[in-house]
Amino acid sequence: MGRIVGGIGSSHAPSFGPVYDKGQQKDPMWAPLFDGYVPVRAWLEGLRPDLFIIVYNDHGNQFFFDAYPTFALGASEAYPQADEGWGKRDLPDMRGDPDFSWHLARSLVEDEFDPTICQEMSVDHGVMSFMPMLTDTRWPVPIVPFAVNVIQHPVPKARRLYKLGQAFRRAVESYPKDIRVVVFGTGGLSHQLQGTRFGFTDPNWDNEFLDRLETDPEPLAGLSHRDYMERGGTEGIEMINWLPMRAALGPAVRRIGRTYHAPMITGYGLLALEPA
Amino acid sequence: MGRIVGGIGSSHAPSFGPVYDKGQQKDPMWAPLFDGYVPVRAWLEGLRPDLFIIVYNDHGNQFFFDAYPTFALGASEAYPQADEGWGKRDLPDMRGDPDFSWHLARSLVEDEFDPTICQEMSVDHGVMSFMPMLTDTRWPVPIVPFAVNVIQHPVPKARRLYKLGQAFRRAVESYPKDIRVVVFGTGGLSHQLQGTRFGFTDPNWDNEFLDRLETDPEPLAGLSHRDYMERGGTEGIEMINWLPMRAALGPAVRRIGRTYHAPMITGYGLLALEPA
Amino acid sequence: MLDEISGAAVFTGERSRAGYRLNRMAMSLTDPANREAFVADETGYLRGIGLNDVEADLVRRRDWKGMIEAGGNIYLIIKIAGALGIALYEVGAHTAGMSLEQFMAQRKGR
Amino acid sequence: MLDEISGAAVFTGERSRAGYRLNRMAMSLTDPANREAFVADETGYLRGIGLNDVEADLVRRRDWKGMIEAGGNIYLIIKIAGALGIALYEVGAHTAGMSLEQFMAQRKGR
């Protein structure tokens, strides 16, 4: 049987790309954030993971409003990088694990989730931007990307995402192979990209979210979209992507690492947990 | 508030197209089936419906396995006919009702369904083949097509589709406008298009299904896919598309019409119900 | 996993993966221009759309049973038959290991 | 329906419907060849991809606020800006009713 051995929440941002590609992780503007990724990366490697499940959101690159999935589950052997409108970075395709993807599909459909299953799928900065901080860019660990609609309302409820994480755990534990799985959730933290509050961040809310996610996550599943967007900005609704990661770990966790930094117009955070 | 005023279950088949287009509904081979549609069509017109919700399945025409939705909800102003590989029939686009579609999307997502929402969508014989038997082909009543994956396993459970119908009812009843809605479910009945049982039909199972759907539908939601496919053929799994229609009507129904005929390699059926 | 029912392949994700190219080729035939190109030059069309030799050979030999075994989905495969003017009954009979004549004779017998 | 939060449009289905052509045009710019064609001949590109005059005018006037009001999604709209070499801060400031300079001054003040 499979086992969930860790969970990582991380912000993603287009700006992480140039930082990594130009080796600026130690620059004063970025070091307060990316210094925190260094020990988490070492811990992650030490976990000897066989698979990453990555809950993220696309930003109008893989999916368009002709057919917009609430949930899209990748079931491909490879996930190329999307060109988001400003060219691709020099990164290889990410590797998939279709056997696990189809097992996950069966388990989720049995649990009354209704994913769209994608055998061709590119991934954008929602996956590609922070992963180089956490693992070798030859991508030694295969991924199962799981895209959540957080941009075209109605978006799924926080509660639904919490239940999704619990369903991930059932899927992993019912897998016939002894694989070690790390679940990622990525998005946010607070930011707003348009309207009178353009540039809004709220470090208080972001840190409260990180606190509660670690120690008492279930009430976060009860917050409304209005709660998330008033406190974290309209685009801060992405924070709900972190809930499946936390729910998949089970009630008790141990904190491995945590960082927060808001140098621009987004609250950037990292939280690494393992089941206690 | 909206109201569900009727429910229709019908088979669909590519062969219905030529029958209608050549005016062969009265031919001895087809009359035993299509004679049954005549009074149902009159009843349907008398209901003065404002909207049809049509639960059907696509057959590799609108959706491909690059991104296959478990549930796809149409939210378009128009639904053109798909070319299925042998040319289109001379039929206009079907009309949509995006306002209701988006209301339905919000209501379903609130109820923890995860549809893919389609603002561009063609419909194949799953919708177009039987509708000319039931309404004018200038399509006076707008539709909301709802496509269910019944061809790439895992397909949703019968139970999930039953709950979907209950959710349709909540959506209709929470709509601010006083609209009169008829819910359709289409697929099957028994048939198997490949393998050693090619050509298999089972009129006993089909009629048992029609009986139970009318009078005691809930246990049909408890049957497994294996049950449906062993009794109704691998492609007979389409019969689960009838469950949302029945569940949307509520517990007590009155039968308006029912027909069954199996002249070829599919059990063809029609069942029209209204809330009692 | 539900993989077969009464002698028929259940079209699972695993089969969908195996038959991906074949099914994609079949779906391309929903475009009339592609149907014309396919009929005019089968071999060229199948190569151009990226089938491997084994898959192209299944199509050229009208091996409907083989296409299903290779992950073809019946709803897609019959688009290939349709473009070639071959009817569903012939395809279905072949997947059942029969000729069309055998199938029709057996049906009459029922 | 949740349509606005603290002075920002919530990108609802209704907005998605209204902005469909504009967003589709923006997404087309994920293809480098389309970016080139757009920059080389804006008016021709916008007409060719089916924008109406009002929509094309919003793009030509760099009216980012107007694009959002017309149903543009911010993640799509910034692809238009990207192709034109305009940065997110300028787009965002405009949607807030400010110039880039005003926005930066206000930020410093915080």
Ligand SMILES: [Fe+3]
């Ligand atoms: Fe994001």
Ligand SMILES: [Fe+3]
């Ligand atoms: Fe069908």
